Amino acid sequence: MQEQPTLTTERLTLRPFTLDDAWDVEHLAGMREIADTTLNIPHPYPNGAATAWIQTHSGAWEDGSSATFAVVETKTEKLVGAIGLTIKREHRRAELGYWIARDRWNNGYATESSRRILDFGFEVLGLHRIEARHFLRNPASGQVMQKLGMQQEGVERDSTIKWDRFETLVVYSMLEAEWRAHKRA
Numbered sequence: 425m426q427e428q429p430t431l432t433t434e435r436l437t438l439r440p441f442t443l444d445d446a447w448d449v450e451h452l453a454g455m456r457e458i459a460d461t462t463l464n465i466p467h468p469y470p471n472g473a474a475t476a477w478i479q480t481h482s483g484a485w486e487d488g489s490s491a492t493f494a495v496v497e498t499k500t501e502k503l504v505g506a507i508g509l510t511i512k513r514e515h516r517r518a519e520l521g522y523w524i525a526r527d528r529w530n531n532g533y534a535t536e537s538s539r540r541i542l543d544f545g546f547e548v549l550g551l552h553r554i555e556a557r558h559f560l561r562n563p564a565s566g567q568v569m570q571k572l573g574m575q576q577e578g579v580e581r582d583s584t585i586k587w588d589r590f591e592t593l594v595v596y597s598m599l600e601a602e603w604r605a606h607k608r609a
Contacts, residue, residue, distance in 0.1 A: 450471070452504075491509045551600065553597055554574075555597040556597070557595050558594055
């Protein structure tokens with residue numbers, strides 16, 4: 425497979441993570457507000473866990489199981505989040521996931537980076553479907569999915585556990601044909 429690309433938007437650069445990003449990942453993703461709204465981010469964030477996580481990216485890209493990008497402000501070159509696709513090649517689908525640094529919330533970065541990742545998934549990876557989930561108690565993430573033109577498919581009641589409590593997930597998706605129509609609109 426080709427080397428993982430760097431993608432750009434008006435304000436952001438989406439690039440592969442490097443080990444130099446590990447401290448920023450632990451500091452930013454380790455904030456309780458970030459960990460609280462994501463399924464797989466621990467709090468407190470263990471020392472060294474970001475390095476281990478980043479070290480998994482190149483192999484996952486090479487085997488086609490995921491594409492994970494650092495979300496960086498182009499102007500400041502500051503890491504402000506992460507975004508990626510967990511890919512099921514045999515079904516031509518992927519799940520979108522992201523987090524944005526707490527001090528960068530409400531700047532449209534989640535929508536802007538997600539829009540670029542949808543384009544990448546459909547145009548470059550040849551996906552047919554991209555889905556995303558958010559905790560019911562995190563409607564801001566659902567608003568991002570709606571802005572992208574994703575359709576709500578349903579609700580998975582008490583389907584997962586985060587910090588010893590059941591969480592209800594809201595499921596959104598977009599099909600390639602819907603993405604193409606949305607791009608033309």
